Amino acid sequence: MxxxxxxxxxxxxxxxxxxxxxxxxxxxxxxxxxxxxxxxxxxxxxxxxxxxxxxxxxxxxxxxxxxxxxxxxxxxxxxxxxxxxxxxxxxxxxxxxxxxxxxxxxxxxxxxxxxxxxxxxxxxxxxxxxxxxxxxxxxxxxxxxxxxxxxxxxxxxxxxxxxxxxxxxxxxxxxxxxxxxxxxxxxxxxxxxxxxxxxxxxxxxxxxxxxxxxxxxxxxxxxxxxxxxxxxxxxGRTLSDEGERTVFAGEHDSAERTVLRGKGLRRRTVLDGVDLTVHPGEIVGLGGLLGSGRTETMKALVGLQPLDEGEIEVAGKRIRAGSTPAAIRAGLVLVPEDRKAEGIIPNLSVRENIVLAALPRLSVAGVVSKRKQREIVDTFMRRLRIKAASPEQKVGELSGGNQQKVMLARWLAMSPKVLLLDEPTRGIDVGAKAEVQALVDELAGQGLGIVMVSSDLEELVEGADRVVVLREGASVAELTGDQVTVDGVMAVIADEQR
Structure with a gap:
């Protein structure tokens, strides 16, 4: 036809x-x-x-x-x-x-x-x-x-x-x-x-x-x-083909027992007592139904959601809640759920999107080093296998999976201690999804603390070491070890709703 x-x-x-x-x-x-x-x-x-x-x-x-x-x-x-x-x-x-x-x-x-x-x-x-x-x-x-x-x-x-x-x-x-x-x-x-x-x-x-x-x-x-x-x-390759192993994150002290702690996070009508801890090299999943407070928790941790109560610590040091610059300086960064509205700047180039957060580090007396920009961009385009005609191509012209990699590159260039990933594989195909999941595992293996939100329960339990389940803005259970299963998460949600 x-x-x-x-x-x-x-x-x-x-x-x-x-x-x-x-x-x-x-x-x-x-x-x-x-x-x-x-x-x-x-x-x-x-x-x-x-x-x-x-x-x-x-x-x-x-x-x-x-x-x-x-x-x-x-x-x-x-x-x-x-x-x-x-x-x-x-x-x-x-x-x-x-x-x-x-x-x-x-x-x-x-x-x-x-x-x-x-x-x-x-x-x-x-x-x-x-x-x-x-x-x-x-x-x-x-x-x-x-x-x-x-x-x-x-x-x-x-x-x-x-x-x-x-x-x-x-x-x-x-x-x-x-x-x-x-x-x-x-x-x-x-x-x-x-x-x-x-x-x-x-x-x-x-x-x-x-x-x-x-x-x-x-x-x-x-x-x-x-x-x-x-x-x-x-x-075009077997799923077991992991490719080049590289170190993306900065050096982290493995002796630090807790790299992120959120305690008693509260905001009227949004959060009602979220407790969360993350250790170096650990992937913690946030589970729960839509509207349970998962995204709100992620935004609160990086200062995008003001808090009425609660404490946030990064690597043992308390940071000012509600301050995004303070969170970034402490090494706490977020890859948001809606990459088009809150992540990429579509009319800017791949290069400009990657170095955006790192510009203060690349400048001397207000003059940005083009050489340092080029080194960072070349490194992350190669290591994350970002497909683009050139670093100067507009990021809005890339596929969804490559846009997601550009956002990851932006924050990995900052050598963070904790990476918050809100629906990191939403809207990307199974191939790019496998690459992102492998990258997340690799980053955790290098000592980066990771918090991940995913509406796909299978993805959540396969990728997380622990799962904290939220309901109506409060953390209601924490699953570890053999408890981290799809049935386990669903059972907790079902029990809490009765």
Whole structure:
């Protein structure tokens, strides 16, 4: 139904796609996988008219097509559901569903009652329980994502491309999404499904194409390739290949029994008594449900969340709560959950983002040493395997995994004593995730104290030496040794809720 033949695309010194052959068949649920930077997003943008290929061609129903803009692709029957909801929040659900295709009455005016009736019927068919008259902005992000899916279904598209559609959905909503995909399959609609969650791919997809460095390295039935083999194909190496071992953190005195201590952290309506200790070389996980105070605790430790009560010590020395400069000087740094809003500065270069925190150390009488900048940037780009055309490329142009590495490089360049990681692998593919996880283990092995938040319980228990469970802003349990299991964390949460 939709085919790319020998498609290549080049950007500012980077070959994003190299003679890619890809095809979507009617009724097929096809997944596109690969590391961040492998070319997935670029291929999707070529298929949907955002980019035009430098070489090769697209075929729709066997006929050559050229999409000069996304609207051309939509008119041809290609609908896209993006990870970030692409709707109008000030309009109603019904208006969003029919935007640009509103039903008209005999006077050629918009038939609002008819539109609402059609919207109610469509939502009911898809199992989405929401009043079509409600403003979109009043709904949760997960429901908004399902409205975006419903809009694609309403358009009667031949091809539906879903880019991380489940990232904002609850488990119940994911099942609804899968029901929608099955209905599309029954209608012979071709579905391209992109997700970093392997369990989802094996549950809903029948075919897989693997991209690596802009090339197709595998394509075929998903049932014919196991998970470990799929990951190895994406990475181009075995999972046990740890690569170069390097020391990133500064020297730490292993005799220090506690490198971080937070005691009685309280802030009205947010934190209600969090106690936390971290030893050199230890990874401590913060577990709990959404809203339990995990992110708030991390921000409080580095002074981004003011405290009403509580004490914070780094390497045995008490620091002033509520002061980010004091935390950084003491060696306590945070890689935030939302790297786009709170981490990277997208319009600055990779170099500028990496050296940003270290600039005072690199300057003499206000003059920054270019040589020292270059040494730091070259070191961390090589050691963290940051993929960029050059250090001067804008960081906003990098893949999510490489943006995450740039943030890590920024703070590792400060030789911290404690590294706080809030959802360090969110939104990055399994290959980049494995690299980040291996790096975290290596940093701990060099004596760095690490606190990690992850909504993925398996990731949390696999990566942490201890897990402190939070509920309603308070630490309610600490799991160690054999207690650190998914079932163990879930049991604590369940017990505390009764």
């Amino acid at each position: 939709l085919q790319a033949v020998g498609v290549s695309k080049h950007f500012a010194g980077v070959q994003a796609l190299r003679e890619v052959d890809f095809e979507l068949r009617p009724g097929q649920v096809h997944t596109l996988v690969g590391e961040n930077g492998a070319g997935k997003s670029t291929l999707i943008k070529v298929l949907t008219g955002v980019y035009q290929p430098d070489a090769g061609q697209l075929l729709l129903d066997g006929e050559p097509v050229a999409f000069g803009r996304p609207l051309d692709a939509q008119a041809a029957g290609i609908s896209t559901v993006y990870q970030e909801v692409n709707l109008v929040p000030s309009m109603s659900v019904a208006q969003n569903l029919f935007l640009g295709h509103e039903p008209r009455n005999r006077l050629r005016l918009i038939d609002f009652p008819g539109m609402q009736a059609q919207a109610r019927e469509l939502l009911s068919e898809l199992g989405i329980s929401v009043d079509p008259r409600r403003q979109l902005r009043t709904l949760g992000l997960g429901v908004q994502q399902m409205i975006a899916v419903a809009r694609s279904v309403r358009a009667r598209a031949k091809v539906v491309i879903m880019d991380e559609p489940s990232s904002s959905l609850e488990p119940r909503e994911v099942e609804t999404l899968f029901d929608v995909i099955r209905r599309l399959h029954e209608r012979n609609v071709a579905v391209l499904y992109v997700s970093h969650r392997l369990e989802e791919l094996y549950q809903i997809c029948d075919t897989v194409t693997v991209l690596r460095d802009g090339r197709v390295v595998h394509s075929g039935p998903l049932a014919d390739i196991g998970r470990l083999e799929l990951v190895a194909t994406m990475l």
